[in-house]
Amino acid sequence: MNANLENMKYKRVLVVGxxxxxxxxxxxxxRLGAEVYIQDSKKEETVDAQLVAFLKGRGVRCYFAQTPPDMGAFDMLILSPGVSPELPFIQEAKDKGAEIIGELEIAYRIGSGNYIAITGTNGKTTTTTLVGEIFKAAKRKTYVVGNIGVAVISASMDAASEDWLVTETSSFQLETTRYFKPVVSAILNLTPDHLNRHHTMKAYGEAKAKIFANQRDxxxxxxxxxxxxxxxxxSDCQATIVPFSRKNQLSFGAFLQDNRLVIRNKQGELVDICGSDELKIIGTHNLENALAAAAICYFAGIDAETIGSTIKSFxxxxxxxxxxxxxxxxxxYNDSKGTNIDAAITAIRAIEKNIILIAGGDAKGQxxxxxxxQFNGSVKKMILLGRDGRLIAEAADRKGFTDYVYCKDMQExxxxxxxxxxxxxTVLLSPACASWDMYDNFEQRGEHFKNCVSRL
Known part of the structure; x- marks a missing residue:
């Protein structure tokens, strides 16, 4: 859409989170001249003092651990991904006429560049990183952004029209989109996750499906x-649907044939990418990630040789x-990004046997x-931590898996x-839970695990 940047001037914008x-x-x-307000659930004394001073010095009104008294005062609310649109004060603002969007949507509107958007319950970060590497190898000016840790808006405002934004998109980011339209979108898989936020699998799937809502042929x-x-x-997609499959040979799309990653294009030609045994990343799930990345890049116009050589070196x-x-x-092994059951099972299957599993954290309604x-004899013993470790223990008792212990922290x-x-x-940290009960994010949890291992 890329609306005129002047449209933001003097607008009253509340950034939530x-x-x-x-x-x-x-x-x-x-930067665009809007009248900016901030709301955050944290108390001011827990927020970086330099950041607060910067914001207040620019005339930003900050509401820490409180909501603005007049939610009818705003033209727009920009929600951070972790903020639920269902919060009462956000619903009040919506009822009073404010537009409710997220950072991904506003980045798309006010910036430039071509978007590759990747979502799914698992594999997003690996696939997004790999696609970014392939684009860079193809000498395209590329920003790797989104849920991967770099705000989309920080890149989109500096991007030129010919640049590419390879974007990891979560259901939280997608649910607040309205006009967002990538050149290539991808949905890697769909298994239960974030049901404490979305409530049902139907709603979770609908949030993911917004990735292609504005795409056309x-x-x-x-x-x-x-x-x-x-x-x-x-089923409702109006774009060209490119399937990828690890198990089936396809008349169109990306698949495995004779242990090779191949793509059958619109002309029916079979394009060879690389051998499945040439991948450095382990596990059948990574074969799927590589197939998806190959398809994304091929249909974005990158040659097969560049795709194959980059996949092999990744x-x-x-x-x-x-x-x-x-x-x-x-x-x-550190699999701190295994923040849901399906991701953790994927890691267990990749390692296959003799696993001592460290699991637990914030269960997110799972x-x-x-x-x-799904352990199937692969897990010998389980070490539980975190707020919802007890839920895993209760399930283990019901299933007759009793070889587990509790520990109070990661070092233990x-x-x-x-x-x-x-x-x-193999000692595997794959928590099957989010990290928020003990850490700021999964990265912090993973770094702590690695530090603990290094002390051995």
């Missing part, structure tokens, strides 16, 4: 053919089945019976794992 995206949105709105949707719940989302991302070391015959059922978990492990075992 002072995380990375909220800070970036506030700075952008100030000049755009592409890359989507997982093997995940039928996911693939059904494409060694993965931090906190996703990240190798941390071999100590006395025991491997240690139940864990199915999680325990790692020490206990070291004590229990035998040569040939």
């Amino acid at each position: 002072l995380g990375k995206s909220g800070i970036a949105a506030s700075q952008a709105m100030l 000049d755009g592409y949707l890359v989507i997982n053919y093997d995940d039928k719940t996911c693939y059904k989302l494409a 060694s993965g991302v931090a906190h996703r089945i990240e190798f941390c070391g071999l100590i006395e015959g025991v491997n240690y 139940t864990f019976d199915e999680f325990i059922s 978990c790692v020490n206990k794992a070291y004590e229990l492990a035998e040569p040939g075992d």
Whole structure:
């Protein structure tokens, strides 16, 4: 859409949430001449003092641990991804005529560049990072942004029309979009997650499907053919649907044939990308991520040789089945990004056997019976921590898995794992839970795990 930037001048804008995206949105709105207000649930004394001084010095009215008295005063609310649109004061502002959008949407409106948008319950960060690497290898000016940790708006305002924004998009970011329209969108998979926010799988899927809502026949949707719940989302899509499959050979799209990653294009030609045994990233889920990345980049116009060579050299991302070391015959892996059951099961399957699993945290409304059922003998022992570790223990008891212990913090978990492990075992941090009960984010949790391992 890229509305005239002048449209923001003098608008009364409330930015809700002072995380990375909220800070970036506030700075952008100030740059465009809007009248900016801030609301955050934290108390002022817990917020960075220099940031508060900067905002107040620019005339920003800040509401810490309180809501503005007149929610009818604002033209627009920009929500950070962690903020639910269902909060009463946000609903009040909406009822009084304010437009409610997120940082992704405002970045799209006021910035430039071509968007690649990637979503899914799992694999987003790996696929987004890989796509970004392929675009850079193809000598395209590329920004890798979004849920991956870089605010979209911080890049979009500086991007030129020919630049590319490879964007990891969460359901939280997508639910507040209105005009957002990527050139290529991708939905990698769909399994239960964030049900404490979305309440139902139907609503969660609808939030994900907004990624292609504005695409037409000049755009592409890359989507997982093997995940039928996911693939059904494409029934309303008006873009060209590009399926990818690890299990089936397709008449169009990306798939495996004779242990090769290949793409069958619109002309029916078979385009070879690389061998499946040439990937450095382990696990069948990473084959799917690589197939999705290959399809995204091919239909964005990048040649097969560049795609294949980059996939072969890609060694993965931090906190996703990240190798941390071999100590006395025991491997240690950090999968702190395994913040839901499906992600943790994926990590367990990638390692396959003799696992000492560290799990627990903020369950986000999940139940864990199915999680325990998927161990299939791979997990020898389980070490639980965090607020909802007890929910995993209760499920384990119901399923007859009793070889677990509780620990009070990460250091104790790692020490206990070291004590229990035998040569040939793998200690895996894959919590199946969010980190918010003990840490600011999964990255902080993963770094703490790695530091604990390094002390061994």
